[in-house]
Amino acid sequence: MFSQKNIEWNQKNRLSFDDFIGEPEISSAAAASAINIEYEIISQSIWTGKIKIKIKANFNKEKSWAKPEFKNLQLLAHEQGHFDIAQIFAIYMQRKVNNEIKTSQDFHKKFQIVYDQIYNEYFEFQNKYEIDTNRGSDVPKQDEYDIMIKEKLNDLLQ
Secondary structure (H helix, E strand, O other): OOOOOOEEOOOOOOOOHHHHOOOOOOOOOEEEEEEEEEEEEEEEOOOOOOOEEEEEEEEEEEEEEEEEHHHHHHHHHHHHHHHHHHHHHHHHHHHHHHHHHOOOOHHHHHHHHHHHHHHHHHHHHHHHHHHHHHOOOOOHHHHHHHHHHHHHHHHHHO
């Protein structure tokens, strides 16, 4: 189980600035969210070799921070976008893992390849999001992304 320093993505719970408890970096941006896609082996049979893996998007409160002078709803929405993007790619990864990794043998042969492939796509998309929205300060572009992210999540969660 996770300590309280991590928040697992949840459709009903949105980030708040109370979740950003890390120490701000003085010479850096307005905020930083420490978000990751992680996995957990939830069951494994020594008899059949079957394995079940849970993929999840997590937000690390202790490594995430926001400078007080920049805290506003626009910044918070941008950071939530990063977390939502992580969940989108966690769902993609979960589906691929469910289709391709059925046994411990599959896990040892294929998991790292699957994980790296989707994680690289996730990382590239996060960078594109940062650049396209100018770190959330391009409001019309941020609005476009907000709509796209929300629609994609809704589609994936149905």
